[in-house]
Amino acid sequence: MESTIDKKSQKMSRLPVPPSKKRPLSDENQEQSSRVKVELGKRLKVSHADEPPKFRVAASIATSKPRVTPAVALPKPQVIGRQSLQVLQSKNRGNTTASAKPKATAPAPAQSATSGAGKKRAAWDLKGQVNDMKDKVTNYKGKVQSLSGENARLQTTKQQLQRQVELLSTENSAISQQLCSVESKLLSEEKKLEGAKKEVLQLTELCQTLQSELAAGKRVVVELSSCNESMTQELKAKEGRLLCLEGENSRLKTLVTEQSESINDLQCRVAEKDSQLYTLETERRRLHNAVQELKGNIRVFCRVRPTLPSEKTSSAGHISFPPNDEKAIVLSKVEEVGRLSSFKSHVGREKGQSVKYDFNFDCIFPPTTSQAAIFEEIALLVQSALDGFPVCIFAYGQTGSGKTYTMEGPDNVSVDTMGMIPRAIRQIFSSADELKSKGWQYKFTASFLEIYNETLRDLLVSRPDKKVEYDIRKVNSSSNEFYVTNLRYVEVSSVEEVHELLQAAKTNRSVAKTALNDRSSRSHSVFQLRIEGENSVRDVRTSSVLSLIDLAGSERLDRSLSTGDRLKETQSINTSLSALGLVITSLCNKDSHIPYRNSKLTYLLQNSLGGNSKVLMFVNISPLEENFTESVNSLRFASKVNECVIGTARANRK
Numbered sequence: 001m002e003s004t005i006d007k008k009s010q011k012m013s014r015l016p017v018p019p020s021k022k023r024p025l026s027d028e029n030q031e032q033s034s035r036v037k038v039e040l041g042k043r044l045k046v047s048h049a050d051e052p053p054k055f056r057v058a059a060s061i062a063t064s065k066p067r068v069t070p071a072v073a074l075p076k077p078q079v080i081g082r083q084s085l086q087v088l089q090s091k092n093r094g095n096t097t098a099s100a101k102p103k104a105t106a107p108a109p110a111q112s113a114t115s116g117a118g119k120k121r122a123a124w125d126l127k128g129q130v131n132d133m134k135d136k137v138t139n140y141k142g143k144v145q146s147l148s149g150e151n152a153r154l155q156t157t158k159q160q161l162q163r164q165v166e167l168l169s170t171e172n173s174a175i176s177q178q179l180c181s182v183e184s185k186l187l188s189e190e191k192k193l194e195g196a197k198k199e200v201l202q203l204t205e206l207c208q209t210l211q212s213e214l215a216a217g218k219r220v221v222v223e224l225s226s227c228n229e230s231m232t233q234e235l236k237a238k239e240g241r242l243l244c245l246e247g248e249n250s251r252l253k254t255l256v257t258e259q260s261e262s263i264n265d266l267q268c269r270v271a272e273k274d275s276q277l278y279t280l281e282t283e284r285r286r287l288h289n290a291v292q293e294l295k296g297n298i299r300v301f302c303r304v305r306p307t308l309p310s311e312k313t314s315s316a317g318h319i320s321f322p323p324n325d326e327k328a329i330v331l332s333k334v335e336e337v338g339r340l341s342s343f344k345s346h347v348g349r350e351k352g353q354s355v356k357y358d359f360n361f362d363c364i365f366p367p368t369t370s371q372a373a374i375f376e377e378i379a380l381l382v383q384s385a386l387d388g389f390p391v392c393i394f395a396y397g398q399t400g401s402g403k404t405y406t407m408e409g410p411d412n413v414s415v416d417t418m419g420m421i422p423r424a425i426r427q428i429f430s431s432a433d434e435l436k437s438k439g440w441q442y443k444f445t446a447s448f449l450e451i452y453n454e455t456l457r458d459l460l461v462s463r464p465d466k467k468v469e470y471d472i473r474k475v476n477s478s479s480n481e482f483y484v485t486n487l488r489y490v491e492v493s494s495v496e497e498v499h500e501l502l503q504a505a506k507t508n509r510s511v512a513k514t515a516l517n518d519r520s521s522r523s524h525s526v527f528q529l530r531i532e533g534e535n536s537v538r539d540v541r542t543s544s545v546l547s548l549i550d551l552a553g554s555e556r557l558d559r560s561l562s563t564g565d566r567l568k569e570t571q572s573i574n575t576s577l578s579a580l581g582l583v584i585t586s587l588c589n590k591d592s593h594i595p596y597r598n599s600k601l602t603y604l605l606q607n608s609l610g611g612n613s614k615v616l617m618f619v620n621i622s623p624l625e626e627n628f629t630e631s632v633n634s635l636r637f638a639s640k641v642n643e644c645v646i647g648t649a650r651a652n653r654k
């Protein structure tokens with residue numbers, strides 16, 4: 001039993017009492033318990049007074065879990081507190097047991113055989129034995145009393161220790177709470193640490209990116225540095241060049257100053273020359289006009305067209321051009337006297353059979369004459385239009401005599417075969433360009449109309465509205481200028497633009513078939529170019545109209561074999577041509593009344609035919625003998641015009 005307790009004591013207690021020592025329980029218990037008390041007291045003092053807070057915490061933990069936590073793992077002081085109590089309790093129990101069963105364990109017979117003085121009583125000495133026994137009882141009672149006191153003290157110590165345990169438990173729970181909060185803090189810190197780690201990772205990546213960028217940047221810097229170096233060198237070279245240039249510049253400045261003075265001087269001289277030039281230009285215009293006047297304000301050019309390939313059978317032998325007279329044309333034919341008796345002028349007879357008709361005009365153009373050669377003769381007249389004179393050029397003659405060819409050119413027109421209208425336009429624009437340097441600015445407005453059966457039609461409109469009426473009206477009551485209502489007036493600024501208009505008009509022109517000419521033009525076509533000039537330097541303005549007219553065929557009724565609509569056309573044409581002849585005759589006779597209103601043509605052209613204007617008439621002649629009579633008729637009409645002297649032309653100047 002004792003060994004079992006000792007073993008338990010060895011296992012459970014860590015008191016400084018060596019468990020291997022087996023001592024008899026009897027007398028030594030008191031001494032042992034007192035040693036235990038002293039030791040326990042010391043330990044408790046140490047644990048209460050000297051123990052640092054962390055040991056107390058550990059002690060509380062150990063006391064709260066005594067059976068789970070191995071004794072060896074706990075710190076010494078705390079184990080002492082709890083286990084010493086157990087040991088004491090077990091000791092007490094052991095002691096109690098030992099004291100309670102002394103007779104069972106102690107060799108009672110041996111003790112009883114000896115007396116209190118160590119002498120053995122004789123068996124018969126019962127009284128002595130009883131006394132011994134009484135002494136022993138007394139002795140035991142004293143021991144019991146001392147043990148009871150000891151027990152009471154231990155109980156007190158136990159209570160103190162329990163209180164200590166409670167305190168330590170409270171501390172423990174507080175520390176547990178602290179531990180929990182520390183743990184939660186630790187968790188949050190760990191989370192933060194995780195976040196920080198991620199951040200560190202990102203920053204590491206960013207750092208790597210930045211490092212690669214930095215490396216690229218460094219390369220760029222290196223490149224730029226080399227570039228900078230080369231540019232610096234270039235700059236130095238340029239600075240050197242700049243220095244040279246500055247020297248050159250100052251030299252040039254001096255030169256410029258000299259030149260400026262020279263220019264000023266020259267400008268003065270140019271102004272002087274300009275003034276002289278203007279005077280000369282005015283003089284040129286005056287002289288030019290004088291020449292035109294001398295030539296006559298109405299001039300007539302006669303043109304005989306060549307025989308066409310399709311007409312080879314017919315000969316042009318009846319027309320001759322006297323070699324010594326460039327202005328004469330002779331038509332001769334052997335005819336019966338009676339047939340030609342109606343001609344009262346320009347008629348010559350040779351022995352009553354061969355009849356000659358001599359005509360004189362300002363110019364005679366034989367069939368071989370080129371368009372360019374003819375234009376040379378009218379170029380000065382066209383120039384007059386730019387100088388501010390109204391100019392009217394028209395082609396008169398029977399159908400197929402070459403009027404359209406003369407005025408516009410053939411269908412497949414070329415630079416060589418261009419007619420008078422395109423050539424006049426070309427000259428007008430080129431002269432206007434030249435005059436720009438003399439301060440002249442020109443504005444050109446073109447219109448193109450036809451008069452068919454005494455009805456006006458706009459040739460610049462492809463699909464004319466029949467309801468639209470074209471009336472010839474004065475610009476205003478005090479003006480002598482006329483315009484046509486609803487007519488398209490197109491401002492043009494180049495030859496090409498005018499050519500486009502001419503082409504459009506050609507397409508739109510009324511063309512009808514007659515017996516005499518496959519493409520007979522049965523209407524008068526009137527192209528007009530209004531020219532407005534302004535010299536801002538001299539404050540002079542001019543305005544004029546250049547009229548270029550392709551008249552309808554002048555053949556007689558009986559020759560055209562016209563019937564129905566064609567007859568009406570022919571009558572209308574002849575009426576207007578007669579009216580034209582009458583107007584010219586009246587102008588020639590200086591009649592007080594000029595019958596402009598007798599036809600649309602003369603009414604429209606009254607400003608271009610009057611005293612202030614310059615008129616040129618082409619009389620076109622067919623080379624065919626079969627057209628002899630018509631040719632003579634045309635030449636007679638032209639001769640009458642040629643005889644006219646219409647006033648003195650004056651430029652429209654303001």
Ligand SMILES: Nc1ncnc2c1ncn2[C@@H]1O[C@H](COP(=O)(O)OP(=O)(O)OP(=O)(O)O)[C@@H](O)[C@H]1O
Nearest residue numbers: 305399400401402403404405410517519520521553
């Ligand atoms: N000088 C010329 N050189 C070459 N061919 C010409 C000449 N004059 C006229 N012709 C040709 O003669 C033909 C008739 O000429 P054109 O059409 O000009 O006559 P027209 O008098 O205008 O007739 P219409 O009164 O019918 O308009 C055309 O084929 C034209 O090309």
